[in-house]
Amino acid sequence: MLKNTVLLLVLIGLNYSCKKPSVDADAVINQSIMLSGGERFKTSTIAFNFRDKQYRAKHNNGNYVLERYFTTGHDSIVDRLTNDGFERFINRQRVVVPDSIANLYSASVNSVHYFSVLPIGLNAEAVNKHYVSQVSIKGEPYHKIKVTFNEDGGGEDFDDVFLYWVHSKTYKVDYLAYSYHEGNGLGMRFREAYNERYVNGIRFVDYNNYKPISEEATLLNLDVLFAEDELKMLSKIELEGVRVSYE
Numbered sequence: 001m002l003k004n005t006v007l008l009l010v011l012i013g014l015n016y017s018c019k020k021p022s023v024d025a026d027a028v029i030n031q032s033i034m035l036s037g038g039e040r041f042k043t044s045t046i047a048f049n050f051r052d053k054q055y056r057a058k059h060n061n062g063n064y065v066l067e068r069y070f071t072t073g074h075d076s077i078v079d080r081l082t083n084d085g086f087e088r089f090i091n092r093q094r095v096v097v098p099d100s101i102a103n104l105y106s107a108s109v110n111s112v113h114y115f116s117v118l119p120i121g122l123n124a125e126a127v128n129k130h131y132v133s134q135v136s137i138k139g140e141p142y143h144k145i146k147v148t149f150n151e152d153g154g155g156e157d158f159d160d161v162f163l164y165w166v167h168s169k170t171y172k173v174d175y176l177a178y179s180y181h182e183g184n185g186l187g188m189r190f191r192e193a194y195n196e197r198y199v200n201g202i203r204f205v206d207y208n209n210y211k212p213i214s215e216e217a218t219l220l221n222l223d224v225l226f227a228e229d230e231l232k233m234l235s236k237i238e239l240e241g242v243r244v245s246y247e
Helices: 002-018 025-035 099-116 219-227
Strands: 044-050 053-060 063-072 075-082 085-090 093-095 127-137 140-149 161-167 173-182 185-199 202-212 231-237 240-246
Touching: 025 127, 025 140, 025 161, 044 099, 044 202, 053 099, 063 099, 075 099, 085 099, 127 161, 127 219, 140 173, 161 219, 173 219, 185 219, 185 231, 185 240, 202 219, 219 231
Parallel strands: none
Antiparallel strands: 044 053, 044 240, 053 063, 063 075, 075 085, 085 093, 127 140, 140 161, 161 173, 173 185, 185 202, 202 231
8 A cells, every 4th residue: 555655656746747837928928028118118108210210109008109200302201000090191291091001001110119119019918928838049048939919909910920039037038030921921030139228117129130041940940040050140120219208
């Protein structure tokens, strides 16, 4: 009887030791958002320059105004995306834009603002988070988390898939990757964060932007390919002149 009891306890112990630790993807992302200035973001006004355009985002507890300013020829153009939809102004006059073109402009404006403050925004109702695994990149430990979007509320590109590598100790997003539809195929990008800085309480980074060399690459193994120097660097994503203020 005693031998059977000991054997049972050993088997239970072995079974428990073989199980992977349970990690809550939502908890990891929420911690990362908090450390990136999430609460401050809710009532913030953020402005920055990206390439040849200026951007401004005003947030007020769920209400938002996302803007992009640039000039072409003698015309001054403002693209504005709000909770109510998209508008374009040329020389301060609102112009009518066909829905198909408005959707493209809207997605372009939203994309720059979205990437500028990640992981802030990943706690929206349309966002689904799935824990993939614990991995190591350059000798540092990371939570690898997959993010998908519901069609309802997920935007024009709701079927894009993202991966985030959240440092297991600092809870900062140091790497991200995503897949998207291009032509008849699937495009993939991997981004490496650098130049971290906090501006008035909100975290910003720039990125080295890579794509896979091999056609056999998958979104889930881009971190392995990065470690093996099997990604091609395409560009740098740099935000300049970042300013943050509050109501």
